[in-house]
Amino acid sequence: MTQIRIWDLPTRIFHWALALSVIGLVITGNVGGNAMVWHFRLGYCVGSLLIFRFVWGFVGGFWSLWRQFALSPLTLKSYLFSKDPSVNYLGHNPTGSWSVLAILFFLTAQVGSGLISDDEIANAGPLTHLVSEKTILSATYWHTEVGKLVILILVLVHILAIAWYFYRKKINLVKPMLTGDKSTPSEAALNEPASLDRPIDWLKALVVIAISAYVIYRLVNLGP
């Protein structure tokens, strides 16, 4: 067996920063009051991380690229119904690919709706002045009643799926998300490119996250 770099450092930092921010958002959203200052800040962090991940899917390590996501319905069908235990994916497998896309999509909708939500007590998103009252009402309903629940369910399924791979299929997916590496038969590794994960790639990631954060900063400061 050979170790092969799958998740580059930027993707791993992205993942754990996203997970911590989402946990923080759930807590601060439920606590309310003064904690809402941090709810807003963490929302901006998630917004920046989502832009970063979108761009990283074009310029990041090989296995983080969007084109490596196994999204074809046929691949999904054969993966779900395959009895062959050797069918193993180095990157996201077909169910993983779809669930990751769903998480990223609904998080984007959650950040977007948060920007134009208003609890009509003390907290209003920074872009409420740009939209109509009707849009604010719909966005607030989505943000507080629907989107939050969908994300909680998706994250729960995400964690249960990872536990299922560990206990039932004896595949540890968490370790590669911590160390970056997966082990694969040496012959297979010869045909599979590793994700580049050099200091120059980290510098590229720093530039991308800085630009992403700047875009969010400019967006939330769009004045009347």
Ligand code: HEM
């Ligand atoms: C709020 C919590 C979480 C969110 C929003 C989240 C979101 C995500 C996202 C977006 C990815 C795709 C990474 C990428 O390609 O950039 C991912 C992958 C992954 N996550 Fe999470 N995650 C959360 C919590 C966790 C936790 C608690 C664990 C560990 C128990 C975990 C383990 C993993 C693993 C192992 C992968 C890679 C799966 C694969 O190999 O296909 N995640 N997660």
